[in-house]
Amino acid sequence: MNLTLYVWRQEDRNDKGRLVQYEARDISRDVSFLEMLDIVNEGLVKKGDDPISFDSDCREGICGMCGQVVNGVAHGPRKKTTVCQLHMRHFKDGDTLYIEPFRARAFPVIKDLIVDRTAMEKIIESGGYISVHTGGVPDGNAVLIAKRDADAAMDAAECIGCGACIAACPNGSAMLFTAAKVSHLAMLPQGRIEAGSRVCVMTEEMLKQGFGNCSNHYECEAVCPKGIKVRFIAKLYREFIKAKGNL
Amino acid sequence: MILDGKIPSGPLPEKWDLRRAEMKLVNPANKRKYRIIVIGAGLAGSSAAASLGELGYNVDVFFFQDSPRRAHSIAAQGGINAAKNYPNDGDSVERLFHDTIKGGDFRSREANVYRLAQLSCGIIDQAVAQGVPFARDYAGYLGTRSFGGAQVSRTFYARGQTGQQLLLGAYGALLRQVKLGTVNLHPRTEMLDLVVVNGEAKGVIVRDLVTGAIGSFAADAVCLCSGGYANVFFLTTNSIGSSVNATWRAYKRGAFFANPCFTQIHPTCIPVTGEHQAKLTLMSESLRNDGRVWVPKLKGDQRSPEEIPESERDYFLERRYPSYGNLAARDVSSRAAKEVCDQGRGVGPGGRGVYLDFADAIRRLGADTIRERYGNLFEMYERITDENAYNRPMRIYPAPHYTMGGLWVDYNLESNVRGLFVLGEANFSDHGANRLGASALMQGLADGYFILPYTIANYLAETKPGVITTHFSEFIQSREEVSAFTNKLLSVKGKRTPAEFHRELGKLMWNNVGMTRSEASLKEALQKIPALREEFWQNVLVAGAGMKLNQELERAGRVADLLEFGELLTRDALQRDESCGAHFRVEHRTPDGEAVRNDKDFSYVSAWGYQGDGREPELHKEPLAFENVDLAVRSYK
């Protein structure tokens, strides 16, 4: 199939950036979206043009490195699918595609479709873990965990940290991302001890990093490639209220 | 040179305790005077860096992705082995040790493997304490499943995302140290050289992938945790950025490269669809617990799978390996699949595929149970192939996945270059000629959490901290060489892209040095690789400039190294004139197609030493002594 692409090109952080038109020719329906961009890039390189820079690594939807906005939707039109796992069979011959980086106040553009997501890492760094040392821990079965709790924790822990939720949110909020980590750890007995301090430092850091707040648009859940549920945001609020009550 | 693995004396179960008792310690007050560089932030790198930071060392971690959580350990699906014997099915440290030695076809060190089995249980405990949400049963106990090459259920898992959850656990521990100020992260940074001063590893030269700036970093010791080299085959399950450069540059600075020909081809991957595919996707081997592998008995049978009656199907793994059936070891299963496809009985486009059929399991257990166990894998399969595996068998085919070879290390994980430690997939140490499923996560974490923190202290205790700085001539020279290398790539201005060369190298390696190898195919590859390399340096087209973000340049550098490394891999395969594990030489097989080992002549580790460009590398050997297991014919029948 043949497609017309409008791709965001931006030299660096300070450049203004613009959409540039490219043609993608003879694209098989079985290649992935990123493979389609690889093909376009090979053509650009051969013509002596600067290829489009974009992030990817695992290309199997688990590392969270890739991320682009395709026709206004983070990770493109397929539900629960990262852009590296999106296949061209979901597009039609003659389609026009607008391809842009994940945009948010906290995500400066590095080049073209690559953004700097350090701000997300800062949220985890502030306290998104259990403070355990290597060694000296009890047997794995010493603390029993109800299956439904382990399953619910896993539902939250599946987050791949790609930032689509933030790009989709009109407020540029990292609430779903933060809530997923807060919930994952708060639902496990090992994580309960620090649950109160954790939710406080993580939400504080989130605001400090320039992420907005949540005003219940639920755009985040709609684009999340792992289907992380907004009910974890409610869980975050409950944890927050509990923690503040204890202060 | 005969290499010494520095294995402690004493009975096997006591070796690690004995070594720990004799190793020197660094005084807690002195630890903060030492700086340690860690390359790579996967399971091995993150667990090592976090543990070293906790102990009080200063740690610098370099990785090419934007966050440690992206490292390719994250993609490991199925699970992690541990000899917990929770199911009471007869498992023990002894048995995990035996299975791993046998799985590796008796080409690994007994002492290393035994230690790995001993440490396995502690890893599970550590991960649970970090909040890794392993699968639990209804009473709240940890669940397990079976994996290839084992008859006990010892694989712990977190849905189909075990690697992700373990990496996120280690990542949390790492970021905690970042917050505490012991660990510095250097994201989007690629190691381009190892700096060796007076025979000891004392730093690295790196490229900042955002600005293009070349930087020098000095330290008291360097740990390489940079993963494997399967991408020499181009189409693999590895990530796009995985490459050999860190270990290859260390090799060119004197570190020995061990057993490069031991490369694992994973039996359950989604088959190749076309020329422009950038990589292949693995379907966890855990699927073989419930899926049955088959092809039509008839050559060229074009019927769709449901039209083929039971009597006309060949469940070839169950037929050939009745006691392990669909769970035969990876190399054995991969070759069996290749053979039926070579006979013209393969399925799907191009006839390069076999069925993995869940119909029986769904009938027996119900679709819900199958969804619970493998739901995300079925979804992933559908996303890629557009087929629903609940109604129609999956199509799978083997693909390069993991590399058992790597830099040579002694029992302390130290390379022959002093002060250079190598962990995880980047070293060669524990899996012999074939790795069992769910053992990679185990090894990466054992190395990082529980081995390196002890053994590196033993080295540092004899080292005065902070003596070497980046002003030393070795740093300045190495930096110049790295800049010259980058400029050279940019100045060729030829006609073919780095990707085209990579694809061509990959095809050559896959066809000639892949699942089966012969003297003729290897010799042909040894002719063709240097020719391709020469063409690369005359005709590669690298767009853009050096002093800015340039993904083509990154790719070109990785391909340049792979073009050198591929030759070493091939040379190793040629010298190992036997079949063992994943290394299958057609000259050495039984009439029914099984590998024939030659213990008399090849019971050694081959470790190659660099002698300069254009000169043959030197082969060193470390003899393998087996005192606790019988060298048996490995059989899954």
Ligand code: FES
């Ligand atoms: S590249 Fe890893 S999730 Fe897309």
